[in-house]
Amino acid sequence: MVGQTGIYVTWVTGAIILSVVLMPILKPPWARLTINGFLDMFRRYWMHALVVFSVYVWKDIFDGLDRILMANTRIDMTAYIYAIEGDIVVWFQDTFAHPILTSVLTHFYVVGYMMIIFSAFVYTCYFDDRHMADRISLTILSTYLIALPFYLFFNVRVTGDFIPEMQTIGYQLTPEIQTWFTRIDPFTNGMPSLHIGMPFSIWYCYARNDLDGRWKVWRYCLIIYTSLTAFTILYLGIHWVSDIIGGIVVGMLSVHFSERISSRVWWVLDERSFLHRVSWLLADWRRPVNELKLIFGAWFNWLKVPGSHQTGVAIMLLLAGTGGTLLWDATHQHFPAEGVTHPGSASGADGWLASYEVIDEENITVTLWNLSTEESYHQNFRISTDWGSFPVEILIGESHIVVWHGYQLEFFNLSKNQWEGQWLTGPLFDDITMLSNDDGDWPRMVMLNDGEVEIRHRGGIDCSIANACTHLPTAPNGPVSMIEADDYRVAYVETETPMSIHVQTTSGIQQHIIVEVSAVIDEERDEQVFQMTDTLVDYQNATITEIVLDHEHLVVLVNLSSVNRLVMVNLTSGEQQILGDPVFPVAAPSIGHGYVAWQHQQFLVSNNPVEFDLDWEVRYHDILLNQSYQLHPEDDIDQIQPQVMEEHIAWLQIDDDNETQIRVFTIEVVFEPYSSSTLQIFILLLPLLLLTWISQRLKENEGSILKRSLLNEEE
Known part of the structure; x- marks a missing residue:
């Protein structure tokens, strides 16, 4: 910049x-x-x-x-x-x-x-x-x-x-x-x-x-x-x-x-x-060889006579080796999800991660990982293209994982670990999301159908009682442009009020909260955005383009023409907070289990970009600590679509050869077996080396201590 x-x-x-x-x-x-x-x-x-x-x-x-x-x-x-x-x-x-x-x-x-x-x-x-x-x-x-x-x-x-x-x-x-x-x-x-x-x-x-x-x-x-x-x-x-x-x-x-x-x-x-010494060494190839022989010979002779100095060096090397091993492990807490060669997207929630891979125009393979048991499940699906070609989206809920493609929905039962049932819907929904089961066998699907919000227990064409279809307890004031759901609540944005979010409960005590989202920062930083993008920050025409929701918070992505901003809202207190640096691009938020993750292009100057800053990186925010962290080393490859799960965060990594890989990050540090073995060896050897060092020091000092005591007596 x-x-x-x-x-x-x-x-x-x-x-x-x-x-x-x-x-x-x-x-x-x-x-x-x-x-x-x-x-x-x-x-x-x-x-x-x-x-x-x-x-x-x-x-x-x-x-x-x-x-x-x-x-x-x-x-x-x-x-x-x-x-x-x-x-x-x-x-x-x-x-x-x-x-x-x-x-x-x-x-x-x-x-x-x-x-x-x-x-x-x-x-x-x-x-x-x-x-x-x-x-x-x-x-x-x-x-x-x-x-x-x-x-x-x-x-x-x-x-x-x-x-x-x-x-x-x-x-x-x-x-x-x-x-x-x-x-x-x-x-x-x-x-x-x-x-x-x-x-x-x-x-x-x-x-x-x-x-x-x-x-x-x-x-x-x-x-x-x-x-x-x-x-x-x-x-x-x-x-x-x-x-x-x-x-x-x-x-x-x-x-x-x-x-x-x-x-x-x-x-x-x-x-x-x-x-001069370097020139002398390089003048004859035998000289550096002889010098190395002398150095190693001196080291060998030094080691042949064990003493406190040699033991002290061994202790320092043990400390350095153990510390280096643990440091390496602690800084490499993410690993690839095996089983998918070219993942099309990733979706995660609770302890589950899901992705799909395109086989051909009419077939995909869906892979599910249970991260707590480390089990995986694969299923091939034929996706119907008779009514058109649509993107594949995977949703993960309390009881089911749903694969959505146009008019087609496939269900995986998490408790039974098996695929079961298919819905073929009449309308082509603009968006879908999931609520909790509400004591039923099937998940309740929230559908956005031509500006109207529908809650369905199964497929069908019309939204009717016969099709187990209902609406929100409080009808929206106008067409809805976006929906999101979590457990028993539905969040939505009405077309006429693009910066207001409505949150309604669908069962239990009825609540209807309206949140006016603000992505405003100080004028100096907005001017900085203009200098980097040549586009003014447009608060008048700001729109919410994405919502993610959990039990206590919601996070929205706000488009301001020149830049997107992430705003987190505490649904209990109403407090709002901008996540990430508000002058640089952000996208794809995910929330759950006390964390928010998103992709960002930190330090990107759009009107004069540096190649190193063009790729997307992943950050996450610890809500309890109110601290944000970079999830991986800065590099020049894309990390996108982060997904927050229980104890894990996953994302797609696209390398320079355009090869895609799913990476999974463990939030709590879990040491690999080699680190545990290193620690065990350290615990066993360190006391022995310390006792040896103390014994050697006592023997080496015995003569000098005796001499000093005799001199003191003579004086």
């Missing part, structure tokens, strides 16, 4: 310019500035640059992994942080709230962070302080790597996304900024705060290694910046106080860690000798 790219380029450019402008003030007192110095810097410190800027590569990779891990496990520690802190952070936003301060601190939050990292690297390299450059480069990388396990396994949401009284006012400053933050920030990486951890670790590294005071002014600036950043992240509704403490701890650990490994790392990667 031009706006997003523009704001990002502006921030990066501003950070670089600010870093260069401040160099005369922050440089060592005796140093001089020249243009050639920048060229010489990159020639002498290119490996340091790779180490520092690799952080951004790792961040992109692991942010995507974190989104999937969060969607699969929904690990959320925010409630525990809130239980400790309460509403402390609310005071900062309420007390100092001002539009100018918000704008200034938002840009400071991004530009300042970029400038600090860039300056810390550039200053030491430009002024050829190799001792400091070695440690600063490793400190920046290790700060992120030490924080990474918390981001993956200790998810803490930003304060403005958790506390109702707060907002992420920095993220929402403008539509362009909001979209940019949505793209790059999972909103769950609160603990620890790298906006504190990075500058603090840089300052701490300078404080420990600036022995002659050449960086004294720069150190003072880092203290001021870190203090101001602490206020900024609390005020903007981004971080908790605990995140700041976590950032300081991570910063201290990273400095001590980088100092321990610095000499060994730069002995290998030092630019002054790295290329």
Whole structure:
């Protein structure tokens, strides 16, 4: 997006310019500035640059992994942080709230962070302080790597996304900024705060290694910046106080860690000798072979004499292997539904998933999966084309699965696990859906027949008592354009009121609810939609194009000419909420068992599309937690028609070769047998290794402890 790219380029450019402008003030007192110095810097410190800027590569990779891990496990520690802190952070936003301060601190939050990292690297390299450059480069990388396990396994949401009284006012400053933050920030990486951890670790590294005071002014600036950043992240509704403490701890650990490994790392990667060593190795093919032999030989000799160091390495490898296995399993919780080669569509409800495959013009194969028992059922049907060709639709209800094709309905009895009965209807219905059985053997079918709603127990031509056909308890005021049903309620939209939904009960206590749906957002974001589509958001001619319904909520798809929006309505309280990002296309909602799923084209700019953003992705929303998640990694293939079922979400996946596959996602994490075996091995081996390590440490320290005690006695 031009706006997003523009704001990002502006921030990066501003950070670089600010870093260069401040160099005369922050440089060592005796140093001089020249243009050639920048060229010489990159020639002498290119490996340091790779180490520092690799952080951004790792961040992109692991942010995507974190989104999937969060969607699969929904690990959320925010409630525990809130239980400790309460509403402390609310005071900062309420007390100092001002539009100018918000704008200034938002840009400071991004530009300042970029400038600090860039300056810390550039200053030491430009002024050829190799001792400091070695440690600063490793400190920046290790700060992120030490924080990474918390981001993956200790998810803490930003304060403005958790506390109702707060907002992420920095993220929402403008539509362009909001979209940019949505793209790059999972909103769950609160603990620890790298906006504190990075500058603090840089300052701490300078404080420990600036022995002659050449960086004294720069150190003072880092203290001021870190203090101001602490206020900024609390005020903007981004971080908790605990995140700041976590950032300081991570910063201290990273400095001590980088100092321990610095000499060994730069002995290998030092630019002054790295290329020479590579050239020497490649000059003769036997040299790298001999070097590898020496390395493996040294490792083998090291392992031949078991000690606490060797056992410690074994423990670390065991932890890494077990953690990696579980991480892989937790991020791969979806699997293909076997039995269908080219599915035409998918439908799901409760514990059942259904799909069909076209054999030829007059024959289809319907496949049903019982996901709780892992059983599947296949049935071939001849679809009558005498009266025309119609799409095949599959409906799943409380007692039956129905395959609908024009005038033909086929029924599968879920309790008996068998196909039974067929309806041939007289009229060609515009739409059909299912209610509960109401103590009958056959499901009650709700039919939309030329603008009228009919409730039928069996087929027939006319809607009459003889055909067990009735109407809604309260007749609609005019023609109906759309219907949906769940259990004992029917939802419908009348043609004359395209943004009103009527919900009527068909049995028990009679209720008739009318919901006026609103898909309105702020004008700035509507303007953003216009810039991306060249079409105005048309509220005057808005129409509801799709309804899905469950016991407590309904979700509607609203067409606004330039964009579709999803609106979820709580049928008890009447509260309405827009799901997903309202400036990008959404479609195909599904609801059930406390979740809503839909397909979306996040970040698609219709009038200037990027190929990577053209495909459909699937998201789902946890109604209880009020959180939405990306269901799978971002890619360039289509995932469409999501279906919410009990404990599962299914969708169609269309790859680059136009091959279609049904994927099934397990909402609750279910580890594969290999993960369970890995955990069992870990539980058995870890105590043995720990006892071995303790025993080895006691033996290794026995002599030194005895010597120290004798020396103390002599003194």
